[in-house]
Amino acid sequence: MTDPTTDPTTGHTADHATGHTASGPTASPAGAAGAEAPGRRPRGFATAAVHAGQEFDPTTGAVVPPLHLSSTYAQDGIGGLRNGYEYGRSANPTRTSLQVQLAAAEGGSYAFSFGSGLAAEDAVIRAVMRPGQRIVMGNDAYGGTYRLISRIHGAWGIEATPMDLSDVDRVAEAMSAPEAAVLWVETPSNPLMAITDIEALAKIARSTDALLVVDNTFATPYLQQPLALGADVVVHSTTKYIGGHSDVVGGAAIVDDADLAEKIGFQQFAVGAISGPLDAYLATRGLKTLAVRMDRHCRNAEAIAAHLVDHPAVERVLYPGLADHPGHELAKRQMSGFGGMVSVQLAGGEPAARKVAEGTKLFQLAESLGGIESLMNFPHEMTHASVQGTELAVPENLLRLSVGIEDVRDLIDDIDDALAGL
Numbered sequence: 001m002t003d004p005t006t007d008p009t010t011g012h013t014a015d016h017a018t019g020h021t022a023s024g025p026t027a028s029p030a031g032a033a034g035a036e037a038p039g040r041r042p043r044g045f046a047t048a049a050v051h052a053g054q055e056f057d058p059t060t061g062a063v064v065p066p067l068h069l070s071s072t073y074a075q076d077g078i079g080g081l082r083n084g085y086e087y088g089r090s091a092n093p094t095r096t097s098l099q100v101q102l103a104a105a106e107g108g109s110y111a112f113s114f115g116s117g118l119a120a121e122d123a124v125i126r127a128v129m130r131p132g133q134r135i136v137m138g139n140d141a142y143g144g145t146y147r148l149i150s151r152i153h154g155a156w157g158i159e160a161t162p163m164d165l166s167d168v169d170r171v172a173e174a175m176s177a178p179e180a181a182v183l184w185v186e187t188p189s190n191p192l193m194a195i196t197d198i199e200a201l202a203k204i205a206r207s208t209d210a211l212l213v214v215d216n217t218f219a220t221p222y223l224q225q226p227l228a229l230g231a232d233v234v235v236h237s238t239t240k241y242i243g244g245h246s247d248v249v250g251g252a253a254i255v256d257d258a259d260l261a262e263k264i265g266f267q268q269f270a271v272g273a274i275s276g277p278l279d280a281y282l283a284t285r286g287l288k289t290l291a292v293r294m295d296r297h298c299r300n301a302e303a304i305a306a307h308l309v310d311h312p313a314v315e316r317v318l319y320p321g322l323a324d325h326p327g328h329e330l331a332k333r334q335m336s337g338f339g340g341m342v343s344v345q346l347a348g349g350e351p352a353a354r355k356v357a358e359g360t361k362l363f364q365l366a367e368s369l370g371g372i373e374s375l376m377n378f379p380h381e382m383t384h385a386s387v388q389g390t391e392l393a394v395p396e397n398l399l400r401l402s403v404g405i406e407d408v409r410d411l412i413d414d415i416d417d418a419l420a421g422l
């Protein structure tokens with residue numbers, strides 16, 4: 001068996017991600033397990049999410065693959081690995097199960113599960129970039145992503161160019177400057193809900209030999225499939241909708257290209273920012289129900305956005321499902337639903353935003369998003385405090401709602417009560 005420290009290219013995470021070597025006697029590629037049934041039409045998303053990488057345990061028949069906590073694996077003689085498992089940092093069957101499922105969900109061939117979304121982003125950037133290169137990114141990217149790139153990778157010699165990605169010609173210009181190696185897109189964006197044209201930016205990236213990375217955390221693979229639209233890498237904070245229950249922190253990177261998979265897989269193995277087995281298990285369980293949860297998140301968010309548009313205390317509702325949202329037509333084209341996130345700007349400015357943020361009862365004041373319970377966030381001082389005073393700063397009268405799956409009537413009453421207190 002190959003030593004991964006001397007030859008990372010032969011079969012570590014990359015092969016495991018496809019399930020070719022790592023799933024035991026019932027091993028099958030991600031496709032056969034979920035995405036395609038040979039000779040028939042491709043299987044649907046919900047089927048893949050429930051079944052890919054989730055073969056029953058061959059020893060007991062347990063329908064749910066067991067949680068593997070072991071950090072190391074007995075060898076049948078020196079180098080005699082069973083199904084490629086050697087040591088928990090290089091591969092773990094529970095993580096493999098999640099990676100196969102994630103790859104199928106995003107329509108990719110390889111997936112890598114990390115300890116957080118930012119750990120996944122860091123691994124991708126350091127796997128594909130070198131000091132002296134430049135990354136062009138949206139000027140309303142997640143604050144933590146901007147902090148990572150500007151302060152950690154910046155100190156390492158990467159230059160960040162944040163800009164408005166809706167102006168495709170200007171993006172093409174920025175990308176044709178020398179050393180633009182990566183174009184980083186988040187759509188819908190956080191927290192302004194801007195929609196970016198993935199297909200158009202993929203063409204620009206391809207024509208300049210750069211890689212297009214899409215942060216698909218807000219949309220989820222259920223609503224948006226960036227690889228099919230031409231993206232090279234999809235990243236996720238699985239902490240959000242994929243985990244779905246606010247009980248796990250995790251991240252993922254998904255690719256279709258074998259060379260890219262090799263680079264990211266080696267980074268994951270050599271640096272070690274992997275997800276632990278229990279976290280991987282929880283993310284897998286979450287992903288199985290993503291489709292049904294997203295249907296309800298979308299329906300509730302649409303109802304809340306429609307309700308708030310007419311409220312006198314509200315200056316503006318930012319939701320791509322609204323016909324007057326600047327990205328509405330594009331969202332209709334590249335997404336199969338408008339998502340569960342709604343941002344609202346209040347007419348009463350920052351004081352009103354603070355009061356409502358602290359005034360709801362069902363909507364809990366907390367960072368993060370994508371869980372079954374509704375959350376309220378005041379980005380200026382919470383999730384986006386790190387970008388205050390930069391060009392990524394967010395309006396001070398903005399509230400970001402992560403709309404949960406509760407009864408929507410109760411959620412609307414909760415918001416109305418808080419707005420009535422202004």
Ligand SMILES: *Cc1c(COP(=O)(O)O)cnc(C)c1O
Pocket residue numbers: 116117118119142144145186190215217218236237238239240249250251
């Ligand atoms: C939360 C989030 C991240 C970071 O993920 P962590 O799991 O918190 O490290 C990245 N991108 C987006 C869009 C997010 O919402």
